Amino acid sequence: MNRLLEEGFEVKGFSKINGEKEQFLLDFLGRNASFTRIEAVDDNEWNRTKIIVTKTSQPLTHLIEIKKNTKTIHQTTQLIVHFLVGEWMNLDDSGIHTGKHHISYTSDQFNKEAIDIDDFLPVFISLLLKKHDLPPVVNVISNKMATNRTKNLENYLFIRDNRPRHIFVKRLKKHYQRYNRFYHIS
Structure with a gap:
């Protein structure tokens, strides 16, 4: 936000x-x-775009629903975003927590699958501003996962790392250290 x-x-x-x-x-x-x-x-508001973010039953997967309701566009698109990571998410200075599991910043899974929210947001904002229809469901994954794709490419967005991974991790650690107290309260 x-x-x-x-x-x-x-x-x-x-x-x-x-x-x-x-x-x-x-x-x-x-x-x-x-x-x-x-x-x-209010579901009846005109000229509005609603964004609803929820967690899914799959660890590290968020469902982002974009509901456009304007005079010319009435549509809902679901973005299924795999392994989105950013400030205020369930993390600490060594990695990400997913229920009972901890994924280290140095793990192969983190390095291959994690999407920096700062790399995702420009793509997300461009989707919000599009004036034409979007597919009803779009899968969003790390560009490094592109070799594992087996589905219809029209329904995939591949997010590329726009900065070295160590800078991303450094930013997460710095935020965690600054706001550590708030990461551990409920």
Whole structure:
């Protein structure tokens, strides 16, 4: 959300405040004049794009639903984003936590599959701004996984690393160290 706010988008957030961490994040985002927390979502609003982010039953996979409702476009697209990693996600200074598993920043899985949220967001924003129809389902995976594809390529987006992996990991560690206290509260 923070990146969307930085890019000048108006953001309305809808979520439950279940603890101190959520309250901290709400206060963090709430300082931006383009952010508003809402209590309910109006499905009948025109000229709006709704983005709904949920976790899936697969570890490290997020489902991002884009609902466009304008005078010319009425569509829903689901982005299935595999191994998206960024600040405030379930991480520490050595790796990512997925339920009972820990994936080290130095592991082959992290180096091959992880998508830096900073590499994903420009692609995501370009999808939001598209004026024509998108496919109903799009799989988003790391470009390094492209050799393992077996499905219809029209429904895949491959995200390329735009900076060396060690810079990505350094950024995650720095954020974790700065906000360590908030990563461990519920």
